[in-house]
Amino acid sequence: MAGSTPPARSASGSFNEPISAVRSLGVWFLLEGLLELRRQIQELGQRPGAPQGAAAGAAAGAPAAAIARAGPEGAGLVVRCGQTEQVFAQLLTQVLEAHPELRHVSLHYHMEPLLEPEPAGAGAAAAAGPGDREAVVQRAVTAWAAKRGVNCSVHPYWDKTLFHPDDLPYPLYGTGKAAAGGGGGSGGGKSGQRPAKPQKQQPERSQFTQAANRDVQRYRTLPAVMTDFRRTTQSACLVRPCLPPPAALPPPPGPWRRNPAATADGLPATASESLWGEIPSSVTALYEAAGPEAVAALARLQELVGLDYGQLYAAGADDPRSAFPFRAGSGEALRRLRYYVWGKAEYDPEAGVLAGQDGPEARQGPLLPLSSPPSLQYFTNTRAQAVGVDNSTKLSPFCALGCITPRRIYQEVEAVREAAKAAGASTAAGYAAAVTGAGVASAQLPAPAECDWLAMHLCIRDFWTYTVLKEGMATLDERGIVGQPVNWRRDEEVLLRWCAGRTGLPFVDANMRELAATGWMSNRGRQNVASLLAKDLQQDWRWGAELFECLLLDSDVAVNYCNWNYFAGVGNDPRNRRFKTVTQGMQYDEDAVLAATWLPELACLPPRLRHAPWSNELLPAEKEAAVAMAVATTRAGTAGTRAAPGGANASAGSIESGGLATVQMGAAAAAFGVVLGRDYPMPIVDPAEQTGTLPAEEKARKAAKARGKVKL
Numbered sequence: 001m002a003g004s005t006p007p008a009r010s011a012s013g014s015f016n017e018p019i020s021a022v023r024s025l026g027v028w029f030l031l032e033g034l035l036e037l038r039r040q041i042q043e044l045g046q047r048p049g050a051p052q053g054a055a056a057g058a059a060a061g062a063p064a065a066a067i068a069r070a071g072p073e074g075a076g077l078v079v080r081c082g083q084t085e086q087v088f089a090q091l092l093t094q095v096l097e098a099h100p101e102l103r104h105v106s107l108h109y110h111m112e113p114l115l116e117p118e119p120a121g122a123g124a125a126a127a128a129g130p131g132d133r134e135a136v137v138q139r140a141v142t143a144w145a146a147k148r149g150v151n152c153s154v155h156p157y158w159d160k161t162l163f164h165p166d167d168l169p170y171p172l173y174g175t176g177k178a179a180a181g182g183g184g185g186s187g188g189g190k191s192g193q194r195p196a197k198p199q200k201q202q203p204e205r206s207q208f209t210q211a212a213n214r215d216v217q218r219y220r221t222l223p224a225v226m227t228d229f230r231r232t233t234q235s236a237c238l239v240r241p242c243l244p245p246p247a248a249l250p251p252p253p254g255p256w257r258r259n260p261a262a263t264a265d266g267l268p269a270t271a272s273e274s275l276w277g278e279i280p281s282s283v284t285a286l287y288e289a290a291g292p293e294a295v296a297a298l299a300r301l302q303e304l305v306g307l308d309y310g311q312l313y314a315a316g317a318d319d320p321r322s323a324f325p326f327r328a329g330s331g332e333a334l335r336r337l338r339y340y341v342w343g344k345a346e347y348d349p350e351a352g353v354l355a356g357q358d359g360p361e362a363r364q365g366p367l368l369p370l371s372s373p374p375s376l377q378y379f380t381n382t383r384a385q386a387v388g389v390d391n392s393t394k395l396s397p398f399c400a401l402g403c404i405t406p407r408r409i410y411q412e413v414e415a416v417r418e419a420a421k422a423a424g425a426s427t428a429a430g431y432a433a434a435v436t437g438a439g440v441a442s443a444q445l446p447a448p449a450e451c452d453w454l455a456m457h458l459c460i461r462d463f464w465t466y467t468v469l470k471e472g473m474a475t476l477d478e479r480g481i482v483g484q485p486v487n488w489r490r491d492e493e494v495l496l497r498w499c500a501g502r503t504g505l506p507f508v509d510a511n512m513r514e515l516a517a518t519g520w521m522s523n524r525g526r527q528n529v530a531s532l533l534a535k536d537l538q539q540d541w542r543w544g545a546e547l548f549e550c551l552l553l554d555s556d557v558a559v560n561y562c563n564w565n566y567f568a569g570v571g572n573d574p575r576n577r578r579f580k581t582v583t584q585g586m587q588y589d590e591d592a593v594l595a596a597t598w599l600p601e602l603a604c605l606p607p608r609l610r611h612a613p614w615s616n617e618l619l620p621a622e623k624e625a626a627v628a629m630a631v632a633t634t635r636a637g638t639a640g641t642r643a644a645p646g647g648a649n650a651s652a653g654s655i656e657s658g659g660l661a662t663v664q665m666g667a668a669a670a671a672f673g674v675v676l677g678r679d680y681p682m683p684i685v686d687p688a689e690q691t692g693t694l695p696a697e698e699k700a701r702k703a704a705k706a707r708g709k710v711k712l
């Protein structure tokens with residue numbers, strides 16, 4: 001696990017109010033992930049054959065999680081909150097007190113392309129840029145150790161991307177020649193060809209990880225456009241194989257080691273609980289531990305989205321409406337991955353198919369007949385949908401936290417591709433039948449095109465990560481990566497409506513409320529809400545990016561800010577995309593399920609009106625439904641609880657009636673007792689501008705669906 005939660009941008013001083021610099025539901029994900037990691041480490045420590053030696057590792061960033069590698073005598077995870085360099089100093093002090101003879105310590109950590117300016121007084125030598133925070137930590141810790149006569153070796157690891165920086169086919173370090181490992185040259189290989197399998201293990205310490213300050217100049221030859229990046233990397237780069245998980249862990253150092261002589265009954269005494277550090281049990285507990293500033297920031301964020309995260313923490317993961325009903329941790333990430341690419345039977349615990357193992361050996365047991373094809377089989381057609389647990393992989397929160405890596409995902413996708421190939425069918429329809437011998441007609445493995453599509457998205461993620469390494473702090477600038485001056489507006493009232501899901505545009509509002517309540521929003525939803533804020537409302541796009549950073553479970557600085565750059569029209573892509581959010585809702589939430597789920601005030605409306613509650617027109621079927629509803633309401637004797645249009649319950653002003661309030665609209669919804677401007681806000685912009693015709697590809701998709709060829 002990466003173990004670090006990058007602070008929101010405003011924490012770095014790059015951007016300020018009104019968005020608070022705190023993470024909300026992402027925190028429960030982090031806390032759960034830590035709990036699982038602690039359990040895993042403890043379990044590893046129970047296994048025999050643990051190697052000897054002591055080491056400590058942690059990720060740069062705050063809060064810091066420090067891992068005391070431990071063994072059969074008391075494995076565990078040390079958890080601390082605070083500035084990384086201070087936490088290291090405290091931990092090393094404890095270790096040195098217990099082992100005064102120590103002359104060498106090693107520091108292992110994962111690198112993150114954080115975007116933070118150099119803290120004041122850290123020294124002018126390191127320019128502000130991605131990764132510099134880690135350089136600061138390294139310098140502070142090695143200097144601290146040196147003062148005590150201890151040599152500190154530093155071992156940074158890079159596991160953020162599918163392709164390792166040293167393997168990219170671009171001259172990274174200003175030498176004019178391509179970095180090693182990827183086949184060389186600025187392309188090579190045939191376009192569209194899948195990456196070849198690596199022939200040998202790559203050296204552990206790379207040119208990239210040795211470079212203390214990963215300065216933006218080193219990436220100047222990186223393509224500016226994603227398609228170019230994808231073509232060259234996918235055709236010329238290796239994806240390095242994943243290392244096997246450790247079989248056991250060495251004993252812990254110093255005070256964490258159990259003392260077998262400590263108890264009379266012969267059982268080893270456990271190191272004091274407080275030495276390991278408590279994992280806060282709730283979002284509020286974490287912020288209370290972090291101090292009054294953090295508590296105040298959380299309160300501001302809650303006010304902005306109108307929710308209490310203290311309460312939601314307990315319920316968040318179990319919200320039946322959530323499209324992300326998963327727990328954190330690497331075990332859950334692997335289960336989800338296998339379920340998605342292999343099908344439901346693959347991780348059936350009752351069947352013991354996987355038996356909790358990792359790697360290819362996990363699939364050695366008998367495969368059950370697949371009850372239904374894996375979701376990956378439908379990835380191309382379902383990924384853009386706004387609703388559903390299985391429409392996309394839902395792996396991004398696990399990736400963001402380091403519970404799984406893009407390489408591990410890729411490895412599994414390649415395994416399923418190989419299985420399909422071995423079965424001798426491109427779509428592998430007969431594969432499962434061949435394996436089970438049961439002739440399961442519906443069983444399938446994903447077609448190669450679906451595997452390619454997923455790999456391509458992992459590649460997009462790489463592109464944004466490397467773009468941040470190339471562009472550095474420009475990614476956070478209001479003029480964006482291209483340096484495009486735009487007169488962004490900063491109207492807090494407008495921002496408030498957008499944040500709280502009260503723009504009066506149902507597709508946008510439903511997505512925003514889903515995000516605030518669950519930390520999840522589909523990719524299509526993200527594109528639409530970003531487009532509305534930046535393109536239509538012309539508000540400073542960084543407000544949106546900052547809110548996303550606070551709320552998303554998969555919050556990732558590089559991916560988030562680059563996507564926002566792109567949709568605000570200041571990114572490094574020539575296409576300037578603007579979404580018609582009403583039409584998009586009709587396309588990607590066809591039955592208005594998302595709207596009904598997150599906008600209860602519109603749930604009683606027919607789907608068309610849930611998408612367009614301002615409509616004045618009632619279709620014949622809708623008229624019948626409205627009459628039926630009125631009759632049912634009267635019969636139930638509840639007439640008056642839902643006010644008739646303009647009735648006594650109207651509380652004008654209780655919600656926004658601004659925007660297009662002067663225009664008469666919503667007569668159709670009123671027939672169902674829903675009054676625009678009272679029950680649901682008037683649209684913040686002219687809905688006609690948010691409506692357009694269906695593009696040809698969408699028409700084709702709908703036609704295919706009608707023919708039963710597409711699973712939606």
Ligand SMILES: Cc1cc2nc3c(=O)[nH]c(=O)nc-3n(C[C@H](O)[C@H](O)[C@H](O)COP(=O)(O)OP(=O)(O)OC[C@H]3O[C@@H](n4cnc5c(N)ncnc54)[C@H](O)[C@@H]3O)c2cc1C
Nearest residue numbers: 392393394395396457458461523526527554555556560563
């Ligand atoms: C304004 C905006 C902000 C975003 N912020 C984030 C963020 O903070 N963190 C984040 O992980 N993603 C972000 N995305 C990208 C994308 O929306 C999510 O990665 C995706 O929706 C995650 O769902 P999934 O895991 O089911 O993805 P799938 O569709 O199943 O894709 C598989 C994997 O590919 C990667 N991927 C897919 N789409 C993208 C993309 N557009 N950019 C980069 N990687 C991608 C992700 O790692 C994802 O897990 C943002 C998109 C937009 C438009």
